[in-house]
Amino acid sequence: MSDIGIADQDQRVQRRYTIIINTRQKTVDDRELTFAQVVALAFPGAHDTEVVFTVTYHRAVAPQRDGNLSEGGTVTIKDGTAFDVTRTRRS
DSSP states (O other): OOOOHHHHHHHTTOOOOEETTTTTEESSSSSSEEHHHHHHHSSOSSSOOTTTEEEEEEEEETTOOSSEOOOTTTTOOOOOOEEEEEEEEEE
């Protein structure tokens, strides 16, 4: 493989994605995001153990374009994927 081919592959790997989290535009490098990454983008910093997060997403990569992201789960994104992240207290 030539050096040009390797450089082209590196550029594809380092693509950035523009997503929306709670109506705010964010840019990320990973095509697949975890529940924890989405929560950290929405609510940076440490969180009380009594806080529970709910994550829903829209316009992700098919076949599951819309859905709920559970703790420990991942979703494959594309430009324009939108997330709604809510924070509540355990009762």
